[in-house]
Amino acid sequence: MDIPRYWRLRNQRYRLEGTECIECGQRNFPPRCICPHCKSDSLKSFRFSGRGTVYSFSTIYQALDTFDKDIPYSIALVKLDEGPLITTQLADVGPDEIQIGQPVEMVIRKIYEDGENGPIQYGYKFRPALKE
Amino acid sequence: MRQTAIIGIGQTPVREHWDYPIRQLAVQALWAAIKDAGAKHIEGLFVGNMLSGALAEQEHLGALIADYAGFPCIEAVKVEAACASGAAAVRQAVLAVASGHLEIAAAVGVEKLTEFSGKFSGKALATAADADYEASIGLSFAALNALMMQRYMYEYGYSKEDFAPFPVLAHQNAQYNPNAMFRYPITKEQYLKAKPIADPINLLDSSPISDGAAALVIVPLKNIQSFGGSAVKISACEIATDTIGLDNRENPIVLKAAQKSAQAAYKTAGIQPRDISLFEAHDAFSIITALSVEASGFANAGKAPKLAADGVFNINGRLPISTFGGLKGRGHPVGATGVYQLVEAAKQVRGTAPDKLQVDDVRLAMTQNIGGSGATVVTSILEKI
Ligand SMILES: [Zn+2]
Numbered sequence: 023m024d025i026p027r028y029w030r031l032r033n034q035r036y037r038l039e040g041t042e043c044i045e046c047g048q049r050n051f052p053p054r055c056i057c058p059h060c061k062s063d064s065l066k067s068f069r070f071s072g073r074g075t076v077y078s079f080s081t082i083y084q085a086l087d088t089f090d091k092d093i094p095y096s097i098a099l100v101k102l103d104e105g106p107l108i109t110t111q112l113a114d115v116g117p118d119e120i121q122i123g124q125p126v127e128m129v130i131r132k133i134y135e136d137g138e139n140g141p142i143q144y145g146y147k148f149r150p151a152l153k154e
Numbered sequence: 155m156r157q158t159a160i161i162g163i164g165q166t167p168v169r170e171h172w173d174y175p176i177r178q179l180a181v182q183a184l185w186a187a188i189k190d191a192g193a194k195h196i197e198g199l200f201v202g203n204m205l206s207g208a209l210a211e212q213e214h215l216g217a218l219i220a221d222y223a224g225f226p227c228i229e230a231v232k233v234e235a236a237c238a239s240g241a242a243a244v245r246q247a248v249l250a251v252a253s254g255h256l257e258i259a260a261a262v263g264v265e266k267l268t269e270f271s272g273k274f275s276g277k278a279l280a281t282a283a284d285a286d287y288e289a290s291i292g293l294s295f296a297a298l299n300a301l302m303m304q305r306y307m308y309e310y311g312y313s314k315e316d317f318a319p320f321p322v323l324a325h326q327n328a329q330y331n332p333n334a335m336f337r338y339p340i341t342k343e344q345y346l347k348a349k350p351i352a353d354p355i356n357l358l359d360s361s362p363i364s365d366g367a368a369a370l371v372i373v374p375l376k377n378i379q380s381f382g383g384s385a386v387k388i389s390a391c392e393i394a395t396d397t398i399g400l401d402n403r404e405n406p407i408v409l410k411a412a413q414k415s416a417q418a419a420y421k422t423a424g425i426q427p428r429d430i431s432l433f434e435a436h437d438a439f440s441i442i443t444a445l446s447v448e449a450s451g452f453a454n455a456g457k458a459p460k461l462a463a464d465g466v467f468n469i470n471g472r473l474p475i476s477t478f479g480g481l482k483g484r485g486h487p488v489g490a491t492g493v494y495q496l497v498e499a500a501k502q503v504r505g506t507a508p509d510k511l512q513v514d515d516v517r518l519a520m521t522q523n524i525g526g527s528g529a530t531v532v533t534s535i536l537e538k539i
Contacts, residue, residue, distance in 0.1 A: 023290045031286055052287050052399070078308070078406070080300035082292065083350045086277045089292040097293055099301050099401055107401040109288050109301075117353065122308050133291055145291065 023136075028143055033067075035145035038128060040106070042068035051106050072128030073151065074102040081117040088134050100126055100148050113147040125151040155252040160536065161383040162191025162371035163497045167333045168485035170268045171365040176203075176210050177222045180264040183367035183490075184223050187260060191371040192382025197256045199223070199230040202243030202263035203489035206232075208278040209269040219262065229256070236282030237438060238525030239263065240368070240492025241391070241532035247372045248391045257373065263493030264367035275363050279488065282526040284399040296360060296439065298400050298527040300352035303441035306407045307354065310456035314354050318342040319462035320440040321358045321483075324476045327469060328483025330510040335364050335485030359440040364485035368493035370500070378539075386503045389423035389518070390535040392416075400527045409442075411531035412449035412522060419520070419533040420451075427451035430535075431516040432502055433473055434495040436524040437480040446522050447475065450533070474513050477502060492523030492532060499536050 033039040040051035045062035051070060056063055079098040082089070089095070096112040098120070112120065113131050126148040133145045164186025166179055174182075180201065188196065199220045207213040216230035229250075233243040240263030247261040267275045280289040283298060307313065322342060328334035340358060348358040371383070378385035394414035400406050420426060427450065437443040444458035452473055453461050461467065467475040478484050478498040481491060499519035501507045516538065523532045 027286070034287075050402075052284075058397075058402075078301045078305035080297055080304055080355075081350075081353045082294070082297055082300075083352065084276075084294070084296070085292065086280055086289065086294050087274065088277070092292070095292065097297055097301070099305075099406065107406070109284075109291070109293060109399065109401045111292055122305070 023143070025141065036130060038070040038072055038146060040068050040070060041065040049104050049106060051102065051108050070102050070104055074100040074126055076120060076122050076124045076126055077101045077107055078122060079112065079120045096120060098148065111147045112149065114149040127151045156254060157375035158248050158251045158372050158388045159375045159378050159385040160370050160388060160496070160500050161373045161378060161381045161385050162187040162189070162193065163369070163500050164190055165333055165368040165494060165497050166366050168335045168364045168366040168487055171266070172268050176206055176212060176264055176266045177218055179266065179365065179367040180219045180262050181223045183264070183369040184219065184260055184262045187369035187371045190383050193258060193371060196225060196228065196258050196260045196371065198228055198247065198250050198259040199225065200243040200246040200259065200261045201230070201232045202240035202261065202493060203232055203265060204234055204236055204239045204282070205265060205267065205278050205488060208281065209275065210266055235530040236525035237488050238492055238523045238530040238532050239489035241496065241521065241523035241534060242393060242492070242530065244370060244493060244496060244534070245391045245393050245532055247370070248388055251372050251374055257377070258371065260369055260371050261493060262367060262369040263490035265487040265489045266365045267363045267488070268365055287399055294352065296352040296355050299439040299441055300355045301400060302407055302445065302527070303354050306441060306444065309407065312459055315342065315346055316459040316463065317359065317440040318345045319459070320437060320443045321345055323462070323468055324437055324480040324482035327477055327511055328479025330508045331478040331484060334479040334483050335362055336479070336483050355439055361438045361481035361486035364487050366485065366487035366490050366494065368490050368497045370493060370496055384504050385539055386500045387537040387539050388534065389537040390419035391532065392418035392422060393530065393532045394418065396529050398526065398529050407445060409445045409449040409524070409528040409531065411528055412446055412524065412533070415531045415533040416450040416522065419535050423535045423537070425518060425535070430473065430518050430520045432477055432513045432519050433475045434477065434499050434521040435475045435480060436522050437476055437482050438486055438524065442524060443475070446524065450522060469511060469513065477507065477511050477513060495521040495523060496534060496536070503536050503538050
């Protein structure tokens with residue numbers, strides 16, 4: 023992903039910014055310009071807390087070329103506490119330690135380096151929630 | 155709207171065709187279909203393809219293929235809907251003829267993945283997913299399917315080995331299809347030991363990257379007598395979509411677009427799921443076969459692997475699926491796949507499938523072509539005349 027696209031996504035990648043519908047209250051990630059539920063175009067930005075539970079997961083052994091050097095790495099669908107599912111990489115957890123239903127929280131980590139001299143791109147990943 | 159029929163079919167073998175450019179594959183399949191129809195000319199061409207721009211650096215396939223087929227002045231356009239491009243192109247050809255706009259139209263699905271090494275193709279294929287929120291954070295196509303499979307196993311209490319019947323039956327059938335990529339059987343033991351791709355998906359859950367082209371010639375049903383070809387009625391060809399992101403679905407293990415397009419197809423054809431004689435499923439990954447069979451009303455939610463274990467989907471079972479080997483055995487030349495499925499279903503209805511693959515008394519054959527993780531689905535029903 024080149025810099026203009028990455029820059030445009032900064033509020034999603036760093037702050038989990040989605041949208042909330044002013045008419046019906048539905049919350050979405052990624053952000054929408056039309057509410058999928060009531061078709062309203064009155065939406066405001068909504069920042070998700072970054073807490074949720076694992077809905078499904080996988081460990082990747084054969085990756086798209088940009089992520090080749092990271093294998094094996096794990097990914098998940100996380101059910102956010104505020105409702106929607108989000109697709110994410112997992113951090114700080116081995117393939118055998120992941121379970122559906124497990125509480126997780128968002129952290130900012132390196133997503134990938136764009137070649138030898140390219141910028142390092144950061145964004146959200148989720149890790150097992152630390153005990154209070 | 156007029157009723158339509160397939161009057162000609164054509165295909166190339168599914169292989170790694172390192173020797174052939176995309177235009178040659180397409181023209182080969184297209185002219186095979188035109189000759190099979192007993193026709194000399196087409197008025198319109200709809201090309202199903204996903205990746206020619208990314209891999210061959212060639213877009214504008216409508217004009218290119220019409221030109222090289224010898225029809226440089228006809229209506230011709232490329233139709234793209236990821237892995238569902240093939241059947242989506244067929245749908246456009248059907249609409250053009252049904253509407254009365256064209257008297258004879260062709261759909262050709264073509265894909266050339268061996269223009270680059272495998273990793274690049276994987277990245278190009280991932281453009282069928284959400285580029286900003288799935289592919290660019292490290293999810294391949296297999297990864298998305300793995301998320302569905304893991305959740306399905308959790309909800310319905312299946313283990314990995316319960317999915318073995320799907321690739322095993324695909325290879326079982328593919329060995330008798332001369333156009334298939336993998337003409338050999340596999341065992342459950344081989345399946346369980348296959349190399350992991352995206353756990354729980356392994357290599358033998360996954361359809362192979364391959365090249366190929368397949369074509370259909372479509373005419374109004376009332377005109378079939380003017381052609382030499384053996385006609386098969388198109389009773390339905392219905393398309394529906396779902397959210398691009400798997401995470402935005404109400405239930406990620408329900409293929410809603412498959413439900414919607416299948417229901418529309420049954421309604422258009424005026425039939426019930428139990429009337430279907432065989433089903434060409436989109437078995438890009440084993441889990442998709444299960445979800446497709448369930449969404450189409452052939453099994454209740456969570457029951458497809460159990461029916462597969464009982465042999466229901468084998469050639470001599472109650473509802474044979476992937477009768478020419480499916481995507482797993484025949485191969486998955488992405489934008490061509492949906493047209494291969496229809497060529498195979500037409501052969502079953504005509505009664506010209508290879509001996510070991512021919513299903514008895516085929517009256518209605520159904521195909522389902524799925525794009526992305528289920529964001530575009532085309533369901534078609536062919537009927538014996
Ligand atoms: Zn709303």
